[in-house]
Amino acid sequence: MTVSRVLRNRGDVSEATRERVLQTAKQLGYVPNKIAGALASSRVNLVAVIIPSMSNMVFPEVMTGITQVLEETQLQPVVGITGYMPEKEEKVLFEMLSWRPSGVIIAGIEHTDASRAMLRASGIPVVEIMDTDGTPVDSMVGISHRRAGQRMAEAILKGGYRNIGFLGTQMALDHRARKRFEGFTERLAKGGVEILDKEFYSGGSALVKGREMTQAILAREPDLDFLYYSNDMIGAGGLMYLLEAGYDIPGQIGLAGFNGVNLLKGLPKELATMDACRLETGRRAAQIIASRVEGTQTDPVSETMEPRITYGDTLRRP
Amino acid sequence: MTVSRVLRNRGDVSEATRERVLQTAKQLGYVPNKIAGALASSRVNLVAVIIPSMSNMVFPEVMTGITQVLEETQLQPVVGITGYMPEKEEKVLFEMLSWRPSGVIIAGIEHTDASRAMLRASGIPVVEIMDTDGTPVDSMVGISHRRAGQRMAEAILKGGYRNIGFLGTQMALDHRARKRFEGFTERLAKGGVEILDKEFYSGGSALVKGREMTQAILAREPDLDFLYYSNDMIGAGGLMYLLEAGYDIPGQIGLAGFNGVNLLKGLPKELATMDACRLETGRRAAQIIASRVEGTQTDPVSETMEPRITYGDTLRRP
DNA sequence: CATCGATATGTTATCGCAAACACCATGCGT
DNA sequence: ACGCATGGTGTTTGCGATAACATATCGATG
Numbered sequence: 001m002t003v004s005r006v007l008r009n010r011g012d013v014s015e016a017t018r019e020r021v022l023q024t025a026k027q028l029g030y031v032p033n034k035i036a037g038a039l040a041s042s043r044v045n046l047v048a049v050i051i052p053s054m055s056n057m058v059f060p061e062v063m064t065g066i067t068q069v070l071e072e073t074q075l076q077p078v079v080g081i082t083g084y085m086p087e088k089e090e091k092v093l094f095e096m097l098s099w100r101p102s103g104v105i106i107a108g109i110e111h112t113d114a115s116r117a118m119l120r121a122s123g124i125p126v127v128e129i130m131d132t133d134g135t136p137v138d139s140m141v142g143i144s145h146r147r148a149g150q151r152m153a154e155a156i157l158k159g160g161y162r163n164i165g166f167l168g169t170q171m172a173l174d175h176r177a178r179k180r181f182e183g184f185t186e187r188l189a190k191g192g193v194e195i196l197d198k199e200f201y202s203g204g205s206a207l208v209k210g211r212e213m214t215q216a217i218l219a220r221e222p223d224l225d226f227l228y229y230s231n232d233m234i235g236a237g238g239l240m241y242l243l244e245a246g247y248d249i250p251g252q253i254g255l256a257g258f259n260g261v262n263l264l265k266g267l268p269k270e271l272a273t274m275d276a277c278r279l280e281t282g283r284r285a286a287q288i289i290a291s292r293v294e295g296t297q298t299d300p301v302s303e304t305m306e307p308r309i310t311y312g313d314t315l316r317r318p
Numbered sequence: 319m320t321v322s323r324v325l326r327n328r329g330d331v332s333e334a335t336r337e338r339v340l341q342t343a344k345q346l347g348y349v350p351n352k353i354a355g356a357l358a359s360s361r362v363n364l365v366a367v368i369i370p371s372m373s374n375m376v377f378p379e380v381m382t383g384i385t386q387v388l389e390e391t392q393l394q395p396v397v398g399i400t401g402y403m404p405e406k407e408e409k410v411l412f413e414m415l416s417w418r419p420s421g422v423i424i425a426g427i428e429h430t431d432a433s434r435a436m437l438r439a440s441g442i443p444v445v446e447i448m449d450t451d452g453t454p455v456d457s458m459v460g461i462s463h464r465r466a467g468q469r470m471a472e473a474i475l476k477g478g479y480r481n482i483g484f485l486g487t488q489m490a491l492d493h494r495a496r497k498r499f500e501g502f503t504e505r506l507a508k509g510g511v512e513i514l515d516k517e518f519y520s521g522g523s524a525l526v527k528g529r530e531m532t533q534a535i536l537a538r539e540p541d542l543d544f545l546y547y548s549n550d551m552i553g554a555g556g557l558m559y560l561l562e563a564g565y566d567i568p569g570q571i572g573l574a575g576f577n578g579v580n581l582l583k584g585l586p587k588e589l590a591t592m593d594a595c596r597l598e599t600g601r602r603a604a605q606i607i608a609s610r611v612e613g614t615q616t617d618p619v620s621e622t623m624e625p626r627i628t629y630g631d632t633l634r635r636p
Numbered sequence: 637c638a639t640c641g642a643t644a645t646g647t648t649a650t651c652g653c654a655a656a657c658a659c660c661a662t663g664c665g666t
Numbered sequence: 667a668c669g670c671a672t673g674g675t676g677t678t679t680g681c682g683a684t685a686a687c688a689t690a691t692c693g694a695t696g
């Protein structure tokens with residue numbers, strides 16, 4: 001018990017014994033067993049973070065935000081990957097919850113009924129991130145992708161473009177991309193404009209795919225004067241292609257991506273894009289969990305951030 | 319006990335009771351407490367993965383390999399980030415080990431004495447990855463960065479380049495980059511060539527930095543006919559700059575990076591680079607842990623992979 | 637000097653599960 | 667008919683820590 005007290009800095013222990021304990025622990029290479037500790041105290045300093053993927057730059061950035069904030073607390077993030085598959089998400093969630101974490105940060109607000117039930121039943125703070133078009137189980141932080149699509153549509157219309165093409169990923173399960181697309185077409189429709197053509201891809205190097213898709217869509221529809229890409233990588237590929245092909249950008253044809261990958265700076269021309277507030281979303285989500293855990297705050301939070309548009313060199317300003 | 323048997327598929331249970339248990343568990347929303355389970359069985363299906371960073375594309379790819387393999391087992395990766403700081407690594411490692419994972423995969427073979435002691439004392443399989451220039455605690459998988467530097471130096475010399483510049487990150491603690499640099503200069507020296515100039519950076523968008531550094535180094539040394547970049551991102555930035563400035567590549571000046579980021583395809587010219595076998599390293603490391611856990615194999619493994627050079631369009635072939 | 641409070645240390649029960657073993661019923665071979 | 671393996675279920679114990687409570691020590695205080 002005294003050892004336990006020393007190692008946790010709890011309760012009164014004389015300086016002498018404290019020293020002795022620390023000394024001996026070090027000498028023995030003693031590593032406390034958190035499993036036993038957690039069982040006894042029913043306190044687990046883990047936060048489950050459930051995201052679809054780790055390989056496309058956007059989630060790592062959210063992670064960075066989460067890590068930044070949690071680092072100042074006792075909490076530690078544990079990541080689970082779903083691969084955009086709802087059943088996998090359910091499995092990962094179950095697995096995570098069975099470790100009784102102190103909180104859950106999960107991407108998106110579309111989940112299976114079972115997942116939602118588990119989250120609700122867990123009794124721990126839950127923050128759904130990166131999409132606020134819907135009703136959260138508990139708290140929610142991020143941008144509205146529908147609105148992001150709308151705002152980009154507005155900017156494009158204001159720029160005077162009318163023959164618009166859309167290029168995206170072939171992911172039925174990427175709800176955020178879908179909502180962006182929906183918001184985009186809705187807003188265009190309000191302006192009396194309809195998408196001229198669209199092109200989807202899956203897999204492969206996004207940069208290469210961007211080139212190929214751009215070539216393909218322009219072959220079909222040479223009149224296009226704007227291309228809206230569902231992410232910056234394919235946008236960058238398209239930009240590369242168009243520059244090489246000698247197009248005048250943004251006069252003859254305009255381009256925009258989505259995400260604000262800071263990799264874009266440094267390209268021959270800077271691609272227009274829209275910031276998804278990823279770092280900030282991660283930070284905020286972690287803050288919410290942290291303040292819930294320490295009891296500072298108890299109510300659910302819903303926070304919609306406003307994505308900023310960057311015109312770069314590929315979208316005519318109004 | 320019967321419930322426990324049903325949920326773990328262990329031992330004989332009649333079909334009738336099994337059904338009843340499953341049914342009831344679902345109805346109650348029962349989530350087994352892994353903490354208690356782990357304590358009782360002293361089995362934890364977690365593998366600690368300790369890496370310096372998540373934000374530069376290379377570690378996520380290793381993670382992908384690890385995940386791929388572990389997915390076919392009961393094991394689950396848990397990630398810890400060190401930020402290239404040895405003391406942070408020590409802290410993270412301690413934290414992880416206190417959860418008594420089934421194995422550890424850790425980047426690099428340079429660790430504090432305390433870290434090494436902990437790894438040894440833990441009694442679990444340990445795989446040190448991505449660097450094989452040194453002695454591992456237990457197993458080790460990856461490439462020799464010293465050798466990678468040497469091989470690139472050879473290729474450059476064979477290409478006929480003699481006025482060589484080096485551009486890299488200012489990371490005293492990135493041992494792999496350092497070893498690559500050392501191997502590079504050693505091999506050049508053997509060919510009677512010495513680096514003409516070098517340039518280091520830290521922070522910021524790698525693409526932009528690559529442009530700036532390239533401009534700077536060429537302003538100082540206009541005679542340079544080859545630039546070796548310590549990663550592909552700054553290399554791509556440099557490539558961009560040189561193309562815009564109208565250099566003849568790879569005739570007038572050659573370029574090479576390191577890492578084989580598949581993003582490079584799709585650039586106006588494909589940057590020469592060297593594959594670090596990241597995916598394969600991750601897969602192999604996970605396999606080693608898995609086979610150790612299931613007892614298939616008990617001996618330490620040391621495996622050095624051979625990085626493949628890609629000439630692309632920026633390095634003259636011999 | 638008895639009492640009290642504070643500091644310092646020890647004892648016991650408990651967390652939720654699985655290992656180990658005990659037990660009973662059934663069916664099979666000899 | 668008997669022993670024995672097997673399937674199906676229950677009981678007890680222990681994992682390694684912490685919570686809660688108990689005890690010891692000491693000095694100050696009235």
